[in-house]
Amino acid sequence: MEPSVIISFVIIPLFAAFLIPLVGRLVGGFQRILTSSIMLLLLVLSVFITLQGPETITYMAGGWEPVGGVPIAIYLVLDPLSGFLLTIINLLGFMSVFYAISYMRRYTSENLFYTLVCLMVAGMNGVVLSGDLFNLYVFLEISVISSYALVAFGVGKTELEASYKYQVLGALASLLVLFGIAMIYWRTKTLNIADISVLLQHARHDTFLVFVQLILITGFGIKAALIPFHAWLPDAHSSAPSPISAMLSGVLIKAVGVYVLIRLFFNMFQLDTSLAIVFTAIGALSMIIGVVLAIGQWDLKRLLAYHSISQMGYVVTGIGMGMILLARGGDKSIAALAIGGGLFHMINHAVFKGLLFLNAGAIEYAAGTRDMKKMGGLARHMPVTLSSSFSASMAISGMPPFNGFFSKLIIIVAAIQGEFYLLAVLAVIAGIVTLASFMKFQRFAFYNKPEKEPTAREVPLAMRFSMVTLALLCLLLSLLIIPDIRQIFLEPAVNTLIETTEYATKVLKL
């Protein structure tokens, strides 16, 4: 494939963000159609690239070839892991934007909304494609700064407060990340991830590097909202307009948080056992504390937001177990199983949590409230929302035949295989509490007798389309358990992490 294709993931949404305020002012409906169609285009493109097979494509911006083996251009790297993330980002992006066609009509300044969404998508696509640390930082800032604005989009009291907290803590995170990058640069005199990886190849047990990695764990941990760095998330994710909540919870915390961490830990630094244990411990803490915090919530979107923490905990635990095994030089196939479970759960979480936020938006749209105590009796009035949210609730609780069952199954089996018995038990307990809190959602939103019979009606077609498609995906992604299908979508991404040094070899074509 032509390497320049990959830059389109960044260029197209950036260009759309430029056009929308200009043309959208003159042509009604331009912003909606343009955003939806470019997101669809990017989705098709990313799926197409994934189906192409596991190859690593490097694009050197400006066409500057390496000089004497030292890369000097800005690298954009598309390998299976980036491709996997791109698919998630653009899938959720398209679903949310299409949903927003109906949903956002209640808000003013739609042009600004779509501009910000395009910028956020461009930033996230850039983060997962970027091959050097500084650009990674720039793209990260593009996406999170537009997300600050999107959280505040309702410009009410709570939205502004949430956005303010998010900005303060987000800025702290960015500061830590920049600090970490600067220290790496100080040490290696380069910013190219592949180049750094080569230079650090023999630097085991280096206190300086451990310090840098801890700074990065904290920085990206804030972005990924891992406990104890999670405090901004429940406010921010529940205050944003629902399609944005879906994107923030569904992809942003993955793309700019967990993805970067695992990319750097596996492919740039040398794996270190104690660091891997810290990473896994943070994941396990998030998994269990997140869900305990979630179950007491009565604000539907807050409940979902806390569950994002817990579910990201599953992802991090899964990948962290693989990291520990690899660092110890343990069985690679078990490590692959654990990491595969984590990545599988990542895409599953994107789908079902995105769907749940869209459901929450639909309920808010129809019934006008987010408080579960005030809902009730919606089952008869909103059949599509009911059945799609039931699918998503069962998926997140890990009930078969939905996708969450399989990823949790893999994570638990891998935990037992790797002899992390405590983690397996914690994963089961977190799953049980998740089930309980989603049964609470189902019961109070749809079945309880409300004080007065609701007047809600089912939501418009565009919103229903997104919800139904995602609900079907909750079922279809279960197929990833089948080895032949897993080989196409999941294994290449897992292999980029398992073969830690391959990344540098492939990017620099050594």
Place this chain on the structure above:
Amino acid sequence: METAGQIILIPVIAGLLLLALPGRSRMLKGILTLLVSALSAYWAWSIYRLEPSMIRLSGTGIPGTQYFSFALDGLSQLIVLLGGLLGLLISVYSLRGINGPERFRNFHGYFLITLGLSFGTIMADNLLLFIFLWGILALTLYKLIPQHDDESSAAAKKTLIMIGSSDGIMILGIAILYQLTGTFSMSNISVEAGSALSYVAFLALLTGSFTKAGAFPFHSWIPDYTQKAPAVSSAYLPASFDKLLGIYFLVRISHDMFIMSNIMHLLLLVAGALTIITAVMMALVQHDYKKLLGFHSVSQVGYMILGIGLGSAVGIAAGLFHMLNNAIYKSGLFLVSGNLNTLTGEKDLDRLGGLSQRMPVTFGVAIIFALSISGIPPFNGFASKWMIYQGIIDFGSGPALANHLWILWLAVAVVGSALTLASFIKFISGAFLGNLPGRMNDIKEAGADKLLPMTALALLCIVLGVFATSYFVPRLFFPVTGEFEFYGVWQSTAVSVLILFSILLGAVIYLATVPGKFRRAESFTGGEKMSADRGFPSTGFYETIRNAPVLSFMYEKAYKGWFDLYLRSKDSILWMNKGLSRYHDGVLHTYLLWIFAGLIIILLILL
């Protein structure tokens, strides 16, 4: 092999189709359901007749088929047969859908999906396939309660949370088994009890089986479910299919997958004894007859677990036989309760009475079911309970602690049986005897479609009881457990003839001497005025038990949910939630503090 495919897929596909059909054509749905159930029953029969074999799809080259392996052995064939039979009877009863106060649109669709998946679960050999199908059954169970108010939705929620949690715990057990044996195939697993891991795996799988079948301490969803769900749903799932599945899996675990240690036997026996006694005590004081039946369907599980916990051939056969009998009379009783509920609209025994004149057939079969469940010869409940007693006595000769306690297990089983009889006297007299309330004067007996399956079940109660030792036990259970000798002398057919003879003799003596020599008198009511249409509620007699010194304390705690694992876990989780939420005060300084504390802690750990 084709039959095995058909019996799983055709009901599931038909069920999905019925879900897609609009709600109005209820009669059509009923007929389709009946047809598919009849076909399934036929297929179940042909599967029963097959030679034991393994079915693997892995050779076909379709991706993902390596997980699809099914085992047809004596046990699974027997359970499939029973499932086919019960499914057919219940589908006859629900031919016209669920009307009256429990109106429910999608019943038939979920009924068929459950049917097909249950067959799949029973035949599955691969543990992953097994847990997959088993887990979906939790969802259909949830969908079979129509949730139209606060209480029914609470019951549905509790049901799915408990069953779903046990599924999660079972995954843990399956993963450990895989770690220990390196295979997911049930027929290749045989784990020696010994290491801590093997005990954890055993307990985890046991949790799944106990929750499904409804044994102490995982039983608390059943009374709530039966109270709120339509009677047919209760007859279908908690009364028959969930027992089939749960007990089937219990036998698989304890008979095939684990080589049981003495501690495991003791554990099962304690669980069985506790289940019998706690549930029957709760049943004694119920006023809502559906909840009463719910507690009994918990209590009966105790007998099955006692039997299987013995570990001997006669014990396992007794446990399975009791499961079969329980499925028959308990679903019969739920169908009786369904008739009562649809015809009278009442749920409380205190508000019923005298219905024997209005519903003679229902009354007749209800008596047979009640006698069966209380273990009165010659009905089937007695036959299996007697086998359990025989097994326990036999078991007493062993060397371990559990063996020495045999008299305790026997006592609990016998006392439980007596208490069951006591509470069914209440049920029968409360609903059918006494004075008919005036507002129920125009109640008519239910239609033939309702009475037919109930009569068939009642006949089965008699036939299985009368021909227990001479035909059914050797025929049905010897292929599963191997042949065994009965301890002591018990010829069910001969005894039945004797019983019949003595009843006849008694009747002759009565007719010859007594008629004409009695007088009618007002019954003594302790000087109280009797209200014209109420009579004295039979439940009143049981207040004594409730107010007895120690028991009143226990009942008070039970009503507060002290013994309900669900409520206790819920409280502790919410307590933890409160504790953690206190530190989420929304103040930015606190949040910053956490971040720095987290950073400093990991720095201290690693540097």
